[in-house]
Amino acid sequence: MTDNRVSRRRAIGLAGAAGAAGVGVAAGAGALLRGVLDPQPTAASAASGAVPFRGEHQAGITTEVPDRLHFVAFDVITKDRARLVELLRDWTVAAARMTAGQDAGVVGAVNGMPEAPPDDTGEALGLPPSGLTLTVGFGPTLFRDADGRDRFGIADRRPAALAELPRFPGDALQPEISGGDLCVQACANDPQVAVHAIRNLARIGMGVVSVRWSQLGFGRTSSTSREQATPRNLFGFKDGTANLKAEETELLRDHLWVQPGDGPDWMTGGSYLVTRKIRMIIETWDRTSLGEQEELVGRTKGSGAPLGQHDEFEEIDFDTTGPDGRPAIGETAHVRLAHPDLNNGARLLRRGYNFVDGSDGLGRLDAGLFFIAYQRDPRKQFVPIQTRLARHDVLNEYLRHVSSGLFACPPGVRDQGDFWGRVLFA
Amino acid sequence: MRTTRFLVLAAVGALAGAGLAGCGAKDDSAGDAAAGGPIAVKATDTACEVGSTEVGAGTVVFKVTNSGAKVTEFYVYAAGDRVMGEVENVVPGLSRELHVELPAGTYETACKPGMIGKGIRGGLTVSGSAAPLTEDAALASATESYQRYVRSQTGALLDKTTEFVNAVKAGDVAGAKALFPVARTYWERIEPVAEIFGDLDPKIDGREEVLEEGMEFTGFHRLEKDLWTTGDISQDGPIADRLLTDVKEIVAKANAEKLSPLNLANGAKELLDEVATGKITGEEDRYSHTDLWDFNANVEGSKAAIAALRPVLTERAPDLVTSLDAGFATVDTTLAKHRAGDGWKLHTELSPADLKELSDAINALAEPISKVAAVVAK
Numbered sequence: 001m002t003d004n005r006v007s008r009r010r011a012i013g014l015a016g017a018a019g020a021a022g023v024g025v026a027a028g029a030g031a032l033l034r035g036v037l038d039p040q041p042t043a044a045s046a047a048s049g050a051v052p053f054r055g056e057h058q059a060g061i062t063t064e065v066p067d068r069l070h071f072v073a074f075d076v077i078t079k080d081r082a083r084l085v086e087l088l089r090d091w092t093v094a095a096a097r098m099t100a101g102q103d104a105g106v107v108g109a110v111n112g113m114p115e116a117p118p119d120d121t122g123e124a125l126g127l128p129p130s131g132l133t134l135t136v137g138f139g140p141t142l143f144r145d146a147d148g149r150d151r152f153g154i155a156d157r158r159p160a161a162l163a164e165l166p167r168f169p170g171d172a173l174q175p176e177i178s179g180g181d182l183c184v185q186a187c188a189n190d191p192q193v194a195v196h197a198i199r200n201l202a203r204i205g206m207g208v209v210s211v212r213w214s215q216l217g218f219g220r221t222s223s224t225s226r227e228q229a230t231p232r233n234l235f236g237f238k239d240g241t242a243n244l245k246a247e248e249t250e251l252l253r254d255h256l257w258v259q260p261g262d263g264p265d266w267m268t269g270g271s272y273l274v275t276r277k278i279r280m281i282i283e284t285w286d287r288t289s290l291g292e293q294e295e296l297v298g299r300t301k302g303s304g305a306p307l308g309q310h311d312e313f314e315e316i317d318f319d320t321t322g323p324d325g326r327p328a329i330g331e332t333a334h335v336r337l338a339h340p341d342l343n344n345g346a347r348l349l350r351r352g353y354n355f356v357d358g359s360d361g362l363g364r365l366d367a368g369l370f371f372i373a374y375q376r377d378p379r380k381q382f383v384p385i386q387t388r389l390a391r392h393d394v395l396n397e398y399l400r401h402v403s404s405g406l407f408a409c410p411p412g413v414r415d416q417g418d419f420w421g422r423v424l425f426a
Numbered sequence: 427m428r429t430t431r432f433l434v435l436a437a438v439g440a441l442a443g444a445g446l447a448g449c450g451a452k453d454d455s456a457g458d459a460a461a462g463g464p465i466a467v468k469a470t471d472t473a474c475e476v477g478s479t480e481v482g483a484g485t486v487v488f489k490v491t492n493s494g495a496k497v498t499e500f501y502v503y504a505a506g507d508r509v510m511g512e513v514e515n516v517v518p519g520l521s522r523e524l525h526v527e528l529p530a531g532t533y534e535t536a537c538k539p540g541m542i543g544k545g546i547r548g549g550l551t552v553s554g555s556a557a558p559l560t561e562d563a564a565l566a567s568a569t570e571s572y573q574r575y576v577r578s579q580t581g582a583l584l585d586k587t588t589e590f591v592n593a594v595k596a597g598d599v600a601g602a603k604a605l606f607p608v609a610r611t612y613w614e615r616i617e618p619v620a621e622i623f624g625d626l627d628p629k630i631d632g633r634e635e636v637l638e639e640g641m642e643f644t645g646f647h648r649l650e651k652d653l654w655t656t657g658d659i660s661q662d663g664p665i666a667d668r669l670l671t672d673v674k675e676i677v678a679k680a681n682a683e684k685l686s687p688l689n690l691a692n693g694a695k696e697l698l699d700e701v702a703t704g705k706i707t708g709e710e711d712r713y714s715h716t717d718l719w720d721f722n723a724n725v726e727g728s729k730a731a732i733a734a735l736r737p738v739l740t741e742r743a744p745d746l747v748t749s750l751d752a753g754f755a756t757v758d759t760t761l762a763k764h765r766a767g768d769g770w771k772l773h774t775e776l777s778p779a780d781l782k783e784l785s786d787a788i789n790a791l792a793e794p795i796s797k798v799a800a801v802v803a804k
Binding site: 115207210417 | 753804
């Protein structure tokens with residue numbers, strides 16, 4: 001008897017992973033086949049291949065940024081801790097399967113009883129794993145609700161670093177698309193694969209969680225690996241040139257991964273995620289002169305080099321002066337304000353995406369940047385950087401922050417008995 | 427309208443029965459294995475010992491004992507890995523039973539330590555003949571019980587529709603408006619049964635946009651529109667008469683229809699789907715905004731179908747019964763917040779947050795209910 005169910009997508013997934021291992025790129029691919037603990041899954045994978053799900057850290061943080069995003073935030077609607085934990089177990093099993101290119105459930109989209117709904121929705125049938133990663137995070141409201149109640153007996157485990165973000169000047173946040181008790185980030189090279197993953201997790205979660213908001217993204221706006229070229233945001237500028245890169249092990253330790261002693265043990269090896277939906281006022285930007293656009297950003301639009309310099313990756317020299325004797329990069333230019341030198345050396349790992357949610361009824365593109373940043377402690381990284389930007393960045397004239405999210409992303413799922421958040425709920 | 431799906435399932439039920447009865451009996455000796463009690467399945471992290479690999483057709487019971495360290499699952503697969511039955515989440519140290527109806531044929535059994543992968547497979551041969559699904563006494567009793575419910579509801583439907591129609595013909599706008607959601611309550615409770623009769627449903631309950639070219643807009647929603655928009659029902663006598671005629675016809679047909687247990691299971695789910703798609707959005711009663719009357723009636727109808735199946739479900743899937751009970755309780759509690767006098771608040775009086783809460787409650791219940799048909803069919 002042949003095993004149709006397993007062969008459907010996994011054959012492609014394993015072939016992809018094995019191929020990657022063959023050229024020595026995907027360090028974790030062999031481990032996937034052997035079923036042992038994966039090493040840190042930082043390495044690149046082929047566009048259609050599988051990214052190892054298990055490891056010391058969650059995939060989807062330093063792993064290569066694929067082109068598409070489906071991000072979702074959930075409210076937990078049950079009061080029953082056991083049901084929540086059961087869901088996290090179920091999600092982990094389904095996530096491990098889907099990232100390997102399999103159906104969400106063991107029966108599959110087309111092999112079950114005709115009388116029963118399939119345990120996979122089926123729109124990813126025949127598609128390869130497509131570099132899918134699924135990354136989970138826990139919001140501050142999972143620990144205590146707005147009335148201060150300890151919802152699931154974990155309030156004393158809430159990390160101090162998971163403090164609600166302050167209100168930044170100019171914020172125009174919409175509560176209905178902000179926050180959330182849980183989040184899942186799905187990144188993939190095929191939007192159908194990312195959407196399939198979130199849809200199935202939402203389906204599995206019915207009755208325990210309810211989708212609060214979700215966001216589709218395309219065109220990664222950062223690179224997390226030196227292997228990747230720097231992409232452009234919807235302003236047409238290269239974005240993320242100075243991003244933390246997967247290869248920078250020491251910087252990742254200092255700026256990205258939660259270290260022992262930073263807070264509760266369950267977060268060691270994890271990272272804090274900040275999301276901001278930043279609407280761009282595209283039409284007025286497009287009427288801005290090239291010279292002014294470059295001054296606002298502090299880089300040239302063509303090569304991405306800092307103003308007054310030639311190469312994108314040249315160390316920014318804030319002392320370089322222009323022909324008029326003034327600093328080539330202005331005091332309020334975006335790159336200067338965001339630079340680590342002005343922010344106590346703080347750095348972020350960004351993996352944001354462009355978004356276009358159609359048009360807004362006034363004929364304007366409803367578009368911008370879905371900003372995603374991972375870090376060791378938002379209080380020392382995102383908050384001071386964003387405070388400075390919100391106060392002084394001249395780009396703000398073209399930006400509106402409309403959604404905000406903060407989540408604690410636990411470390412990776414280690415082995416087959418492990419699940420998302422196991423130590424938190426232990 | 428879900429008429430097609432409903433009829434297809436009824437047909438599947440009938441075919442399954444015929445197929446089972448048609449299986450030729452080789453000999454009866456294999457039947458004793460099942461007759462001797464549950465087949466023991468010893469599951470560990472590395473092995474899956476099935477007590478008997480040859481059994482008689484019919485309901486086969488496996489008792490799965492997990493003496494490994496990992497949570498396991500046990501499956502019976504037909505060709506192509508079609509799942510005939512499964513028992514999930516057998517934690518180390520515990521035993522669970524799987525009841526699965528198997529016609530003669532060759533199958534595979536599988537334990538899945540760690541709940542992943544292809545599992546540890548073994549062969550299973552089933553021979554002999556077995557009684558069809560409909561001969562299961564508990565299922566037969568379930569359908570009889572639900573058919574009694576249909577009879578009681580159709581009786582009330584006829585009475586209340588008659589009152590409603592008389593009010594319309596008498597030009598009593600206020601009286602007709604008050605009776606509109608009441609008469610519909612009995613309709614909405616048994617709607618999946620009514621939907622079996624594809625041509626009558628749109629005449630009685632069709633909304634203007636679903637009518638095909640050349641079809642007249644009649645029925646409850648036509649009268650609703652006139653009552654709540656213009657308030658002019660002076661020309662609606664023939665429409666009212668037509669409604670009563672159609673309702674009489676469907677009542678007669680519904681009571682003559684022999685339902686299958688799958689009709690109950692899927693009807694229970696479809697009623698909640700109706701709520702999720704038409705009532706939450708306020709599309710159904712767009713002129714009167716009495717959607718919560720329909721909402722409550724759909725939920726009551728769904729509950730009645732599940733109640734009829736309860737003995738079967740308790741026997742075969744006790745965990746499912748627990749989640750169904752919890753799901754219905756949550757829906758009732760959530761809906762109860764919106765009571766107004768003897769009836770309900772209007773859809774337009776609910777906030778988006780109220781509707782989201784109701785939607786979440788319905789989704790939480792519809793998910794386990796979608797599993798009922800498979801339990802009935804096994």
